[in-house]
Amino acid sequence: xxxxxxxxxxxxxxxxxxxxxxxxxxxxxxxxxxxxxxxxxxxxxxxxxxxxxxxxxxxxxxxxxxxxxxxxxxxxxxxxxxxxxxxxxxxxxxxxxxxxxxxxxxxxxxxxxxx
Amino acid sequence: xxxxxxxxxxxxxxxxxxxxxxxxxxxxxxxxxxxxxxxxxxxxxxxxxxxxxxxxxxxxxxxxxxxxxxxxxxxxxxxxxxxxxxxxxxxxxxxxxxxxxxxxxxxxxxxxx
Numbered sequence: 001x002x003x004x005x006x007x008x009x010x011x012x013x014x015x016x017x018x019x020x021x022x023x024x025x026x027x028x029x030x031x032x033x034x035x036x037x038x039x040x041x042x043x044x045x046x047x048x049x050x051x052x053x054x055x056x057x058x059x060x061x062x063x064x065x066x067x068x069x070x071x072x073x074x075x076x077x078x079x080x081x082x083x084x085x086x087x088x089x090x091x092x093x094x095x096x097x098x099x100x101x102x103x104x105x106x107x108x109x110x111x112x113x114x115x
Numbered sequence: 116x117x118x119x120x121x122x123x124x125x126x127x128x129x130x131x132x133x134x135x136x137x138x139x140x141x142x143x144x145x146x147x148x149x150x151x152x153x154x155x156x157x158x159x160x161x162x163x164x165x166x167x168x169x170x171x172x173x174x175x176x177x178x179x180x181x182x183x184x185x186x187x188x189x190x191x192x193x194x195x196x197x198x199x200x201x202x203x204x205x206x207x208x209x210x211x212x213x214x215x216x217x218x219x220x221x222x223x224x225x226x227x228x
Contacts, residue, residue: 002158033215043205043218056215090158094214103149104216106158 003027006091006107014115018079021110025072025093031055032074033094033104034066038087049074081114088112117142119208121219129227134178134193136222138206141187148189149207149216150180159205165189176200201226 003026013019025032034046036059045058049068060066063081068074078085088111092104122137140146147166151159163174170182180191189206203223207216 002160004158031214035218042220045215045217048215050214058215092159103161103164106151106160108156108158 002105002107004091004093004105004107006089006110008110009108010111010113012113012115013081015081015083017081017114018077019081019112021076021078021089021091021112023074023076023091023093023107025074025091026105029093029095029105030072031094032068032072033092034060034074034076035090035092036087037090037109043090046076078112081112083114086112086114117146117208117217119206119217119219121204121206121222123222124220125223125225127225127227128196130198131195134191134196134200134224136191136204136206136224138180138189138191138219139187140189140206140208142208147209148180148182149209150174150178150189150191151205151207151218153203153205153221155202162191162204196224196226198226198228200224 005024007022030051033048036044046060047066048056052068063079066076088109090109092106094104118141120139149164150162153159162178163172165172165182173179178193203221205221206219
């Protein structure tokens with residue numbers, strides 16, 4: 001158990017819909033990262049938050065947005081869903097932000113299926 | 116920009132045989148390197164990490180990796196494969212000031228009895 005909690009574990013929805021994925025980081029970790037894992041693209045970094053502020057942005061679509069709340073949990077919002085958004089979405093956390101030499105701790109992921 | 120290349124999307128070994136999973140990185144600065152393992156329907160678990168201390172890094176479950184700057188490589192090895200090692204393995208790097216990790220495409224390891 002990494003200490004990172006993600007909900008829901010599975011989600012099935014239709015094209016055009018909007019979903020929210022939730023992540024609670026390990027106790028004491030200030031940074032939260034979102035990754036998308038798909039068969040064709042592998043593990044793609046989406047976005048990072050540190051102590052409530054956006055710190056780094058990766059390959060995140062404009063239809064996707066995220067935020068980190070004062071209690072440090074984070075939400076990833078996916079809207080106008082397309083079939084190609086079907087993937088496993090991981091949240092990870094770490095103690096520090098940039099310049100961190102430590103590892104990321106990953107949750108078990110949220111599997112999104114868009115029909 | 117940092118990038119990570121894993122040679123071989125699938126590797127198959129017999130139980131008891133040597134496991135060798137290859138990883139090369141590209142970076143203009145000394146990187147921090149990681150190997151993660153993903154079992155089916157689970158998240159990623161850290162196997163080991165290199166952070167510029169010793170070049171030979173020992174991890175969990177008998178795995179180790181050697182950092183070779185001249186070859187820009189960080190290959191993962193295990194002397195004797197076990198059936199429970201069957202999983203997907205990811206090499207990752209963090210370079211510069213970014214906190215996020217850049218992952219390779221992954222190598223799926225199969226272990227034959």
